[in-house]
Amino acid sequence: MAASTSPPVDFSAALVMAPTAPAEWLVILPVAWCLAIGALLVMLRRPIGLHPTIAVAGLVGLVVIDGLLLHQIVRHGPMTMMMGRWLPPFGIAFTADLMGALFALVAAIVALAAGIFSIADINDSGRRYGFYPLLMVLMAGVSGAFLTGDIFNLYVWFEVLLISSFGLLVLGSEREQIDASVKYGFLNLVATTLFLIATGYLYAVFGTLNMADIARKAEELRSIAPLMTLAGLYMLAFAMKAAAFPVNFWLPASYHTPRVVVSALFAGLLTKVGIYALIRVMVMLFPVEREELSFVLAIAGALTMFVGVFGALAQTDFRRLLGFLIISGIGSVFAGVAVGGPGGIGGAIFYSLHSMLVMTGLYFASGIAMRLGGSASIVTLSGLYRRNVGFAALTLMLCFAVSGLPPFSGFWPKVMLVKAALDIGAWWLAAALLIAGFLTTIATGRLFLLAYWRDGTTPAVNVAALPATTMAPLAALTLVALLIGLYPEPLLSAVQSAAAGLADPSAYEKSVFPGGRP
Amino acid sequence: MKSVIFRTVAPFLSSLMMLFSIFVLLRGHNEPGGGFIGGLIAVSALAIYGIANGVETVRRAILFHPMAIAGAGLLAATVAGLISLAAGVPFMTGLWIYPSALGVEIPLSTVMLFDTGVYLVVVGAISSVALSLEERGGE
Amino acid sequence: MEAWFALLVGIFFTVAVYLMLSKFIIRMLLGVAVLGNAVNLLIFTGGRLMREVPPVIVGDTEALVGPAANPLPQALILTAIVISFSFFAFLLVLSWRAYEDLETDNTDEMRVAEPKDEPAPPLGY
Numbered sequence: 001m002a003a004s005t006s007p008p009v010d011f012s013a014a015l016v017m018a019p020t021a022p023a024e025w026l027v028i029l030p031v032a033w034c035l036a037i038g039a040l041l042v043m044l045r046r047p048i049g050l051h052p053t054i055a056v057a058g059l060v061g062l063v064v065i066d067g068l069l070l071h072q073i074v075r076h077g078p079m080t081m082m083m084g085r086w087l088p089p090f091g092i093a094f095t096a097d098l099m100g101a102l103f104a105l106v107a108a109i110v111a112l113a114a115g116i117f118s119i120a121d122i123n124d125s126g127r128r129y130g131f132y133p134l135l136m137v138l139m140a141g142v143s144g145a146f147l148t149g150d151i152f153n154l155y156v157w158f159e160v161l162l163i164s165s166f167g168l169l170v171l172g173s174e175r176e177q178i179d180a181s182v183k184y185g186f187l188n189l190v191a192t193t194l195f196l197i198a199t200g201y202l203y204a205v206f207g208t209l210n211m212a213d214i215a216r217k218a219e220e221l222r223s224i225a226p227l228m229t230l231a232g233l234y235m236l237a238f239a240m241k242a243a244a245f246p247v248n249f250w251l252p253a254s255y256h257t258p259r260v261v262v263s264a265l266f267a268g269l270l271t272k273v274g275i276y277a278l279i280r281v282m283v284m285l286f287p288v289e290r291e292e293l294s295f296v297l298a299i300a301g302a303l304t305m306f307v308g309v310f311g312a313l314a315q316t317d318f319r320r321l322l323g324f325l326i327i328s329g330i331g332s333v334f335a336g337v338a339v340g341g342p343g344g345i346g347g348a349i350f351y352s353l354h355s356m357l358v359m360t361g362l363y364f365a366s367g368i369a370m371r372l373g374g375s376a377s378i379v380t381l382s383g384l385y386r387r388n389v390g391f392a393a394l395t396l397m398l399c400f401a402v403s404g405l406p407p408f409s410g411f412w413p414k415v416m417l418v419k420a421a422l423d424i425g426a427w428w429l430a431a432a433l434l435i436a437g438f439l440t441t442i443a444t445g446r447l448f449l450l451a452y453w454r455d456g457t458t459p460a461v462n463v464a465a466l467p468a469t470t471m472a473p474l475a476a477l478t479l480v481a482l483l484i485g486l487y488p489e490p491l492l493s494a495v496q497s498a499a500a501g502l503a504d505p506s507a508y509e510k511s512v513f514p515g516g517r518p
Numbered sequence: 519m520k521s522v523i524f525r526t527v528a529p530f531l532s533s534l535m536m537l538f539s540i541f542v543l544l545r546g547h548n549e550p551g552g553g554f555i556g557g558l559i560a561v562s563a564l565a566i567y568g569i570a571n572g573v574e575t576v577r578r579a580i581l582f583h584p585m586a587i588a589g590a591g592l593l594a595a596t597v598a599g600l601i602s603l604a605a606g607v608p609f610m611t612g613l614w615i616y617p618s619a620l621g622v623e624i625p626l627s628t629v630m631l632f633d634t635g636v637y638l639v640v641v642g643a644i645s646s647v648a649l650s651l652e653e654r655g656g657e
Numbered sequence: 658m659e660a661w662f663a664l665l666v667g668i669f670f671t672v673a674v675y676l677m678l679s680k681f682i683i684r685m686l687l688g689v690a691v692l693g694n695a696v697n698l699l700i701f702t703g704g705r706l707m708r709e710v711p712p713v714i715v716g717d718t719e720a721l722v723g724p725a726a727n728p729l730p731q732a733l734i735l736t737a738i739v740i741s742f743s744f745f746a747f748l749l750v751l752s753w754r755a756y757e758d759l760e761t762d763n764t765d766e767m768r769v770a771e772p773k774d775e776p777a778p779p780l781g782y
Contacts, residue, residue, distance in 0.1 A: 022603075028608075042588060043590055
């Protein structure tokens with residue numbers, strides 16, 4: 001085995017010879033960091049009290065890493081690291097571009113908020129069951145999905161986050177949770193299997209799995225290979241992961257059963273990973289097919305918006321209502337993907353980032369409301385405004401944000417999406433966006449009216465002061481939503497250049513293949 | 519399990535299988551074998567020992583909780599990838615050192631550390647499942 | 658050869674879809690198991706079939722001589738097998754728990770997490 005016995009070999013035919021700059025490690029570090037912290041937490045079984053501290057510290061580290069990564073990418077463009085030094089397209093590439101880094105950073109912020117919220121929400125038995133290791137592994141899966149540059153690897157990260165989400169969903173093992181997990185488990189399994197089927201076909205057609213390689217080979221293969229089939233399969237698989245109509249039924253069946261913090265995490269992360277994959281595949285890999293499928297996407301988007309918002313209007317359970325609001329938001333993102341162009345795609349990315357922050361915040365609010373009012377049903381829940389004015393104000397702000405009212409984060413992506421739809425003459429889509437926004441205002445208004453403003457008829461269940469760790473994440477997320485609403489310029493320009501980077505992936509390709517076409 | 523023959527043979531069989539699993543793990547770098555299959559053999563050894571002498575004995579024999587072993591394996595595998603940071607090469611690049619001990623050259627590598635991590639993950643995760651199943655079956 | 662495999666993959670998918678459309682969890686589980694195998698066979702066929710030539714570089718040569726089997730689909734399938742196996746194991750245990758707790762394996766009767774018949778909230782106050 002010693003190197004001295006073999007003749008000199010030209011390694012540059014197989015290996016990346018250029019030295020790795022320390023900054024390039026930022027591409028892989030979010031995943032490796034989360035895995036290492038998760039492994040450490042699994043090992044520490046006795047000192048269960050240390051788990052929250054280590055996990056929150058780890059998530060702070062993750063936010064810092066993702067922030068540095070975003071900073072680096074804004075300054076120098078997309079970055080690539082080839083696993084094990086193998087040359088692309090043979091090795092697995094991790095490629096971070098602006099869209100991936102934005103999603104990764106917001107996901108880390110959401111996870112940090114959830115980590116802090118969980119200190120009071122997850123009791124000792126939940127900790128012993130492994131909430132914090134599962135949280136870290138979930139974040140490894142999410143970060144991996146946002147940063148990988150290889151489509152099979154994307155599938156693997158999907159599975160990593162799906163397996164850990166199963167663990168989180170059944171945490172507590174109540175009857176409702178078991179029931180919900182069965183539906184969630186089977187339907188998500190079908191979705192990821194569809195993704196795998198599409199990837200199998202893609203490999204058969206392209207002979208490569210590297211996304212940069214696929215993007216540039218698609219042009220010449222378009223005339224001889226059934227790329228539309230691939231794009232259609234991917235669209236269906238990711239629509240299912242993102243819970244778009246008509247494949248959305250797993251979400252309202254399951255998101256209201258786990259612990260509040262788990263619901264909040266899922267609301268912020270899981271469907272958005274599906275959205276990310278949809279945008280990445282449809283816009284960057286199959287742009288021509290997206291153009292042809294745009295009518296399907298637009299119809300699905302409009303129907304998703306209305307199914308979501310009408311569902312929200314019909315629900316009486318606080319968390320089920322929020323579940324339908326997530327679906328409604330997914331519809332807006334689909335509309336953006338259907339419209340295309342920098343406005344449509346940029347708006348879709350912006351809307352997803354906004355939805356991650358705001359929906360997580362609203363789920364936190366539902367948890368605090370259940371704690372204060374002792375019920376999750378808005379039939380009985382009442383008088384929250386009197387009980388805690390500050391909390392009611394925060395919830396109201398989030399309700400405005402999710403409805404797309406200024407000056408909160410939901411306003412600007414809505415503006416972008418409506419403008420982009422009008423620019424291409426899709427007036428009906430713009431109308432659908434506006435009507436759905438109006439109906440969302442009614443749905444959240446109904447929630448606020450009944451649960452918060454209505455005078456309390458039930459006696460106060462728990463008037464003791466709320467721990468700071470439950471209020472702080474809610475306040476922080478609301479503050480971020482408010483700041484984005486008041487000063488959207490940096491994010492607006494970032495999502496626009498992210499959309500431009502997807503429409504013309506030459507910078508992405510150049511970072512994977514620095515020497516040009518081999 | 520009441521059979522005297524089985525109870526007598528089980529310790530020898532288990533220890534032999536344990537040794538063989540480590541052999542398979544180390545052999546895996548250039549020939550068929552590796553951490554995954556080695557780990558499975560080790561779990562079978564633990565399962566046999568558990569069937570013969572009870573799950574409690576196995577839990578005492580492996581010292582750590584199975585999930586802790588799996589966690590250690592995951593950590594080892596991650597660290598194996600991160601070592602490349604010091605060498606200025608990308609994540610998961612195989613790095614080798616050739617120290618000599620008693621006149622024999624021993625090739626050590628990050629690949630082997632990774633494979634050991636896989637071995638531990640498999641041992642930990644599957645034995646955790648197997649032991650809890652055996653516990654249930656014994657009731 | 659690929660055509661026959663494609664046909665076989667089609668049969669696998671048919672069986673899997675048929676089983677998964679059942680309302681009994683145990684049949685759905687069998688469907689999931691068949692589905693995983695169908696996809697693996699699909700990937701294997703997608704990587705083109707080649708008989709009995711392992712992709713091993715022999716002797717002093719530095720590259721493969723002549724055509725050889727494609728090793729990548731095998732790596733992909735190995736990954737997919739491990740994942741689908743762990744999924745199957747999880748769903749099996751979950752179904753068992755569901756059967757114990759909910760006392761049914763009929764998905765039509767699994768309505769614990771669905772909304773109960775609650776009176777409608779007041780339209781105003």
